[in-house]
Each structure stands twice: as structure tokens, then as C-alpha cells.
Amino acid sequence: MIRFDRVGVVYEGHGAPVLREVDLHVPEGELCLVVGRTGVGKSTLLGAVNGLVPHFTGGTLRGRVTVDGRDTAHHPPRELADVVGVVGQDPLAGFVTDTVEEELAYAMEQLAVPPEVMRKRVEETLDLLGLADLRHRALHELSGGQQQRVAIGSVLTAHPRVLVLDEPTSALDPTAAEEVLAAITRLVHDLGVTVLLAEHRLERVVQYADRVAYLPGDGTVVHGPPAEVFRHTAIAPPVVELGRLAGWRPLPLSVRDARRAAAPLRESLAARPAPAPRRGGAEGDTVLSAERIVVRYGPVTAVREVGLELRAGQVTALMGRNGSGKSSLLWALQGSGPRQGGSVRVVREDGRPPKDPKRVTAAEARRLVGLVPQTPTDLLYLESVAQELAQSDLESGRGPGGEAGPTARRILDRLAPGIPDDTHPRDLSEGQKLALVLAIQLAAAPRVVLLDEPTRGLDYHAKEALTGIVAALAAEGRTVVVSTHDVEFVASAADRVVVMAEGEIVADGRTDEVIVASPTFAPQVAKILAPLPYLTVHQVTVALESAGAAR
Incomplete structure (x- = not known):
């Protein structure tokens, strides 16, 4: 169904090819998992399947890519739309309508599917992905995970023979991810759909793969049965x-x-003696106090009178299903987001009285509470990586290479090494964009650091580096809150876990107590070695x- 014959891709201005001499055959009805570190060319490999590479991205394509017998060099993406469905890393960037139901129908309208068939497929997809209650909701009102499910559904309604999915579960909670992957697996097993899927959270998808295509980083692709390929890969679940x-x-x-x-x-x-539990973080003084926080969006209450205390030297994981209010709470704590009730007080390092980030200047608020949003490109506005890093150092009071602390460039190199200074931020992969924004925000070293889904788009090595940075911030006496669905990251990085549901806190305790008690949030090692x-x-x-x- 998908065949790469000696394929190479070179982008203008890049000396080394992103892909070289790639030979890959994915038969009909197989799920091929594409793995590799951030920035090694996974998105380029996926983009070549429906002709986005090189028709849209530019660059030079050598060799031959065929999908269902069609040569992508001679068929632009519009001529492959009836065969190949694509879901990108950023679902919001791909939406073209206003509501969930309209988005599910849009692709079928472009393919001239009869109205009665369209209605039936929309209903089937709403049930398949658990979107029925959201059918009339505006897309911009949805959580990141809900948007991800809508993006996948908008592709499924066209009934393509090939599905290309770039990080399809990155914004989903564990339960929602299982539902989406179960739906994808049914399409493979029951309908013979061929799926090419790139994912960093391999623990979620590896058991469903028929084949693995591993990109080691030198432009080549190593592929074969999962157990054989993962025997020697640099990354693994x-x-x-x-x-x-x-x-x-x-x-x-x-x-x-x-x-x-x-x-x-x-x-x-x-x-042998059991491992010591992670420190609880209770030894530090309270840095942030939040009382009776309320956040509403019209008639919808996202956060219901939440109280929270964050201590110095503590890493807190904020968990819960999509739409439970995690992001709304973070924005309310940071001060930029809506807050219809409650108060937030942050202790300042100079001993002056605590302040509410919502009541101070933007510069002072950044030193009190730093927030990395779910969509990191919201904070990128300059023309090159070097300019973004230099501006961050300037605003943070850190001269290049100075002794005031790690510069943004040093932090970036720990998270995603090798990003050239002259690269435009919009040309980076999603994982690289996230790493850049993390570096920009962490350079200011605020007293409270809030990270909203920071591991989305990061490979295992980058997450290890992020764990080290988070631990270093905690060691400096700062408090870190990480809103995430990544249970493996939580297991290695967090001292405390707070679980939200329907805008309220339903669990709060030490990491090893909270996540092991929940089958949904338990990491793989805990499940394997229990009790x-x-x-x-x-x-x-x-x-x-x-x-x-x-x-």
C-alpha cells in the first residue's frame, strides 16, 4: 500500500539530507509505528506519503514514493485526498470550520459524498471517538485533547485507505488515548486500513504495531518486527x-x-530493600497560596472553588482527564487567564509582602510565575532561534554566558541539542518548538514554574533532560507544577500528584501513593512489578x- 524506493529528501539550506536511501514497504492493513528522537525526520517521512513533501514543504525528493499505486511526485496532496487521511501534530492549525459537527463533515463535502452518507458517517464517528456531547461546541472552546479527537474524527469520516497520524495521542489523557488507539486498531483489523503513526509516547502504542520504522538520526530508516527493532534502538518504552x-x-x-x-x-x-519513596516536598515553605479559585467560560464552570498550596522545592504533577480544568487552573494561577473568584498570593524572594500575579506588571509577574502553554508557538514571535534566545536572556537579566545562571541557549541544548541559531522558530518540529519555549521561560527562573503538557512532542531523552531541569529548579527552592497526561514522566519527576475532575481536586498526595492507586495513571513498571x-x-x-x- 505504501512503498518507499531509495527515497531521499534534502531541504534547501541544509547540507545533510533529512532522509537518504530509504526503502520501506507497508502492506495493506498494517499499522507501522514510526519512532525516533525529536527532529530526526519523522514528520518528513510522514509528509512524503501524501505529497506534502515536497509539493508543500519544498526541498528535493529523490527516489520514488507510491501510495496505492500513485506516485506522489506526480500527484499533489489534493489528488491523494481520497486515499490518504492526515492528522498533524497541531490539530487547531488544521481546522477550517467553527464547530465539531461541521469539521467532521468538511472533508466529505470536499469529496462530494452524498448528504445521507455524510450524516451516517458523522454519527458513527461521534460515537467512535466519544464526541457526541461536543457536537455543537465551538472548536476553539475545546481542550487540547478534545481538539485532537476532533482532528482524528475529521479524517476518519472520509474513510481513507491510508491514515497518517503524527503524535495522535500526545494531548490525550490515558483513557482517551486508549479509546482512540482502540478505534484505530479496529480500522486496521476490520477494514484493512493502513496506518503510519509517529508517536513519542511509545508505551501507549507499541503493543498495537505490526511493524516499526526507526530513524536513528543519520537519514536512514531501520524497519522490521517491533521486538527485533526495539532490541537495539536508542529509545524504547x-x-x-x-x-x-x-x-x-x-x-x-x-x-x-x-x-x-x-x-x-x-x-x-x-x-531486597524497597526503594525509598520520593521526597514529599513538605520541608519547604509555602511559595504560592490559592484560595477558592473559580474560572467560568459563559455557562461552563471550568474550576470550582479550588484551593491549593505549593511549597518551595516541590514538583507537583497536575493530572486528570481532558477537560477537567487543569489548563484553566494554571492560567488562573499565572494571572493572565480569567478568574471570576478566589485569590492567589506568591511569596517574593526579596522578602516584600506576597503579591497576586494578576495585580502586578507583566515583567514582575514573569519573575513570580512563569507559564509554558499547551501551544508553545503562542510565545514565539521573532525571526530566528537566536533572536528568541537573546530576547529571553535580555528580559531575564542574564547576559550571554554570564554567571547569573544558565542562559536560554544552554537550557535549549539540554532539551533539544543541535538546533541552529538561524532557524526560523516556525520551521521547527513541534518538539523543538516546545523545547525552545521551555528554554525561554525557564531562563527567567521564576519562583513558580507552571508547565502545561511540557512533554508533548518530546522524546525519552528530552524528557530525561526536562526531568533534570525540573529537579534543578526544585533544588533552588522553586516550585514546579506540571500539568500532564504523561504518567511515565510523572513517575520519574514528581514529588506530589494532584488529580482534578470536573473542575475540582479529587486526589492530592505523594506520587507513589496516588498514581499506583489508579489503574489509569499507574506507570508500566508499577503494573509489571506490582505489588x-x-x-x-x-x-x-x-x-x-x-x-x-x-x-
């Missing part, structure tokens, strides 16, 4: 990392398979190494 560590063969790709192989490992770990108190592969590694050293 926790279940695979644990399988490598334990030497399991065949390599497990699901929690179920890993639990079957894990009995000897559990027995070995049970005989042992392990959350990450790193904890298991340390336990095994300490046992070896003791012997």
Missing part, C-alpha cells in the same frame, strides 16, 4: 527497557507479556546494581 535489563526473550511489548516473564525478577527484588513499590526502570536498575555491589 519502559516495558522494553525493563525487558532489556532483565534479558527477557522474546522482548515483551505489552504489560501483559512482561508480567508473564517477570516472576523471577519480582522474587529477586522482593528479597512491589517500583515506578521506574531506573529504580529497578539501582536496586539490582546495589545488590550486585553488596555481593
